[in-house]
Amino acid sequence: MGYRLPEHFITYCLRGAGQVFFMENALTGVCFLLAIAYASVDTGNWATTVGAVLGLVVSTGTAYLIDARDKAITQGLYGFNGILVGIAVPTFLAAGPVMWVLLLLGAAISTVVMDAFSNVVTKNWGVAASTGPFVLTTWMLMLAAYAFANLPIASMGPPKLPEAISVAGFAGMAPQDMLVILCRNIAQVFLLGNAVSGVLIVIGLLVESIPATIAAILGSVVALFCSVLFGADPAAVKAGLYGFSPVLTAIACGVIFLKTGPKVLVFALLATIFTVIVQGALDTLLAPVGIPTFTAPYVLAMWLFTLPKTQLQPHPHAPSPDAKIGN
Amino acid sequence: MGYRLPEHFITYCLRGAGQVFFMENALTGVCFLLAIAYASVDTGNWATTVGAVLGLVVSTGTAYLIDARDKAITQGLYGFNGILVGIAVPTFLAAGPVMWVLLLLGAAISTVVMDAFSNVVTKNWGVAASTGPFVLTTWMLMLAAYAFANLPIASMGPPKLPEAISVAGFAGMAPQDMLVILCRNIAQVFLLGNAVSGVLIVIGLLVESIPATIAAILGSVVALFCSVLFGADPAAVKAGLYGFSPVLTAIACGVIFLKTGPKVLVFALLATIFTVIVQGALDTLLAPVGIPTFTAPYVLAMWLFTLPKTQLQPHPHAPSPDAKIGN
Amino acid sequence: MGYRLPEHFITYCLRGAGQVFFMENALTGVCFLLAIAYASVDTGNWATTVGAVLGLVVSTGTAYLIDARDKAITQGLYGFNGILVGIAVPTFLAAGPVMWVLLLLGAAISTVVMDAFSNVVTKNWGVAASTGPFVLTTWMLMLAAYAFANLPIASMGPPKLPEAISVAGFAGMAPQDMLVILCRNIAQVFLLGNAVSGVLIVIGLLVESIPATIAAILGSVVALFCSVLFGADPAAVKAGLYGFSPVLTAIACGVIFLKTGPKVLVFALLATIFTVIVQGALDTLLAPVGIPTFTAPYVLAMWLFTLPKTQLQPHPHAPSPDAKIGN
Structure with missing residues (x-):
């Protein structure tokens, strides 16, 4: 009825950007794209912003190839994994023709993986795929880069055996430093180490949902507190790398997938702390x-904390009635 | 009808201890706690016994927070993962305030993970979560310890690349040495390297089930035989580390989850041998x-050997009727 | 009605060989066994051919122990994992009495794992277990070999941290070299580095299905093109190690599990390229x-690309109606 398809498609893509934080709102998506672009201005690396847009368009477009449900496409549910693939690839791999081919392939594949995950975790288990497809797809791309000479690595690794950290060294932290970290915790959801980008993301959240905004900020605070308590690597904490997954867990478990209430708040708090550990x-x-x-700590914690949403009877320690082998 | 709640809660906790060996019996649980305490007397490290009790109480108590089924709580099905978390944390990490915080968090999380696993492996696949939640939760805690300066490691690692073992060296073993190993194989289910603890556990099993006791002992014998046959590291074999998972597999597949019979005995034997390999x-x-x-070898083998309990038709090598992409 | 059981059992086993390439055809199985035997003639190592036959017989026979469905047994659906276990064990481990014990155990276990996988991936998710049971079982056997002195390793490893490959070096490749690689890509499905074996396998495919033959050849071509484009290790590419999984993906996604058509061809092409990345x-x-x-890249890609076969609605970013915790 007068709607133009191209306009629609752009709206779906923008909603896809918003859905990284569970917001089905194109305007939120615009704020998020501005956050990504701001970081590119700051670092001078525009490949991440270009990659974000390409990832969004290709992953949403691929949904048509696989005959995905129209409603899900319009909600932006096929774009949020693709945009993250599009940012991650040029963040960790050096730009070049084969890298762009990989980025386009990865964005398309993330849509297929989204439907695959939905079949397993949503249809069978009743939880959201969320950014699981982004994590799995991009892990494959990053691991493959080590094996492929035409995909030089820009900033990952090198692979090494883990060593126990012995000095935490949070001797003193000024309040303004803490504020910067709290913003970076939010910005790193989009793999951005930029505090201003974090503020732009918070503005985007405010456009759509005040509870989600509060949950994001509280999640960031809990993550900072716990990572200092446990004695995490200060450089990683300062870069916001201990905060982005807990921020998502706090929103997901406190506001989005469970109905907010006193018990759910305790539950979401435990989930957020667990995410720091993971x-x-x-x-x-x-x-x-x-x-x-990537966001694997969030995905694992969110799955474990949203799976038990109905009263369940664990398997009794006795044979089940349909046990039949050898009888 | 005259039951006092605190008494009940203690009973549920004790049953939770018993359920580590699938025994819904509080008296069995008392024997198991004695086995844990005996090892603490021997090593002088009481943190494991304190941790066991805390883990039991916190994990069972958390079941109320998440509105778990009352019946499952009374059966002790929320305690057996928590008690193992409570023993494992002070076994591998150095005692300290943050360690105790981690232990309490881990015990609470194990209950959430129990319901998450039940939703997937029990509701969807028809098998028991068993100690899977303990394994996953404690793996996260142990891996995190490497990343957190305030959680110093007491006795794990160091991380290293695997090297092929070349000398087995079981030149000769006295019968009394073998008996000690057979007992340790059982004690290590509770992470105890103490043969007397193994005897106390066998007594606890006898209280509730003679078939389970026999299966435990046979599982221990099969594990010792196979690990010597394959040429496993003698130090690990002597410590009982090649036996605890096979012991659980033998009970689970021979007595608890399948109906004992001639074919099931062959099947459980194969499962037990496979557990040594895993x-x-x-x-x-x-x-x-x-x-x-931890008990991951048991969990993997038990799942693989109890999943095929109904007659199944594998997927034919042809399109399924609901294959719809691109048509 | 006049059928002799031994003859039948042999037919089932031969079909099991054919099912490695999804072909329920005993004559195809004969061609495949000839391909395996030819490689043994060439290398002088007959343990792989003997292992293949033993693996086929033991895995198919074990299906009777676990009361598997007769129809599935006759279709050879319990043999194709066992034959691959039987080839893999003597390929990577040194021959010796314990190795043969391990091979027989592994073949029997692969049948149990087949039914376990069928319960999860086929009954619950609607996709094929395919060679997943072979991969999981043989990974356990190979990892265990490092821990067991009586299972010396012949040709694996050593374990090492990954290093980024920096030089691809496909300066020039003669057409006949390419042809040899295309054949090896197919032969390596049976872990054979022999181009003539590849030709014998293609003949076996032709006996049963021309579309599958075409898909295998196209999959081999796509794999070679992509691995050169990405800059994979030339030695691995030349040995056919970048091609065997894509070949299986091309057949599975283009012909066997989805109905061939224009969109499915694009989809299968994307799946095949993804398999090279994986x-x-x-x-x-x-x-x-x-x-x-092993064939894990094929199994992962095939699962991800055949799971989305029905129209799916991803989880909305809102609480589900049955979300109940703490309310």
């Missing part, structure tokens, strides 16, 4: 293969 | 990240 | 533990 754990686990965790 | 495999797999396997 | 990725991932990828 961040440390996956940093150790992936050290020997030299790839980043 | 123990060696996971030792190799985890060497680069420096964490213990 | 091959590089898993080479990196497994370097620290020193084991081969």
Whole structure:
């Protein structure tokens, strides 16, 4: 009824950007793209912004190839993994023709993986795929880069055996330093180490949801507190690398996938703390293969904390009625 | 009807201890706690016993927070993962305030993970979560310890690349040495390297189930035989580290989850031997990240051997009727 | 009705050989066994051919122990994992009595794992287990070999941290060299580095299915093109190690599990390219533990690309109706 398809497609893509923070709002998506562009201005590396846009367009477009549901496409549910693939590839790999080919392939594949994950974790288990497809797809691309000479690595690794950290060294931190970290915790969801980008993202959240904004900020605070308490690597904490997954967990478990209430707040707090622990754990686990965790700590924690949403009876320690082998 | 709640809660906790060996019996749980305490007397390290009690109480208590089914709570199905978390943390990490915080968090998280696993492996696949939640939760805690300065490691690692073992060296073993190993194989289910603790655990099993006791002992014998046959590291074999997972597999596949019978005995024997192989495999797999396997070999083998319990038709090598992409 | 059981059982086994390439045809299986035997003639190592036959017989026979469905047994669906276990063990481990014990155990276990996988990936998710059971079982056997002195390693590893490849060096390749690689890409599905074996396999495919034959050849071409484009290790490419998984993906996604059509061809092409990427990725991932990828790149890609076969609605970014924790 008078809608023009190209305009629509752009709206879906912008919603896809917003859905990285669970916001089905094109204006939120615009704020997020500005956050990404601001970081490019700051670093001088525009490949991440170009990659973000390409990833968004290709992943949303690929949804048509695989006959995905129209409603999901319009909600932007096929764009949020693709935009993250599009930022991650030029962040960790050196720009070049084969890198751009890989980026386009990765964005398209992320849409297929989204449907694959939805079949397993949503249809069978009742939880969201969320950024799981981004994590799996981009892990494959990053691991493959070590094996392929035409995909030189810009800033990952090198692979090394994990060593126990012995000095934490948070002797003193000025309040303004803490504020910068709190913003970076939010910006790193888009792999941006820029505090101003974090502020732009918060503005984008405010456009759509005040509860989600509050959850993001509280998640950032809890992550900073816990990472200092546990004694995480100060350089990583300052870069916001201990905060981005907990921020997502706080929003997902406190506001988006569970109905906010007193018990859910305690539950989401536990989930957020657990995400900080999993961040440390996956940093150790992936050290020997030299790839980043991406949002895997969030995905794992969110799955574990949203799976038990109905009353469940664990398997009794006795044979089930359909046990039939050898009888 | 005259039952006092605190008494009940203690009973549930004790049943939780018993459920590590699938025994819903509080008295069995008392024997198991005695086995843990005996090892503490022997080593002088009481943190493991204190941790066991805390883990039991916190994990069972957390089940109320997440509105778990009352029946499952009373059966002790939320305690057996927590008690193992509570023993494992002070076994591998140095005692300190942050360690105790981590232990309490880990016990609470193990209950959430239990319900998450139940949703997937029990509701969807029809098998038991068993100690899977303990393994996953504690792996995260142990891996995180490498990344956190305030969680110093006491006895794990260091991470190293696996090297092929070349000399087995079981030149001769006295019968009494073998008996000690057979007991340690059982004690190590609770991470105890103490033969007397193994005897106390066997007594606890006898209280509830003679078939389970026999399966435990046979599983221990099969594990010792196979690990010598394959030429496993003698130090690990002597410490009981090649036996605890096979012991659990033998009970689980021979008595608990399948109906005992001639074919099931052959099947459980194959599962038990496979568990020895998986123990060696996971030792190799985890060497680069420096964490213990815990009961993962049992969990993997038990899942693989209890999943095929109904007659299944594998996927034909032809399109399924609902294949729709691109048509 | 006049059928003799031994004859039948042999037919089932031969079909099992054929099913490695999805062909339920005993004559195809004969061609494949000839391909394996030809490579043994060439290398002088007959253990792989003997292992293949033993693996086929034991895995198919074990299906009776676990009361598998008769129809699936007759289709050869319990043999194709076992034959691959039987070839892999003597390829990577040194021959000796314990190795043969391990081979027989592994073949039997692969049948149990087949039913376990079918319960999860086929019954719950609607996709084929395919060679997943072979991969998981043989990974366990290979990892365990590092831990067991009586299972000396012949040709794997050593475990090492991955290093980024910097020189591709495909300066020039003669057409006949390319032809040899295209054949090896197909032969390596059976772990054979022999081009003539590849030709015998193609003949076996032709006996049953022309579309599958075409898909295999096109998959081999795409794999060679992509691995050169990405700059993969020339030695690995020349040995056919970048091609065997893509060949299987091309057949599986282009002909077997989806209905061939214009969109499916584009989809299968993307899946095949992705398989080359995953091959590089898993080479990196497994370097620290020193084991081969086997067909894992194919299995992962095939699962991800056949899971989205029905129209799916991804999880909305909102609480699901049955979200109940803490309410």
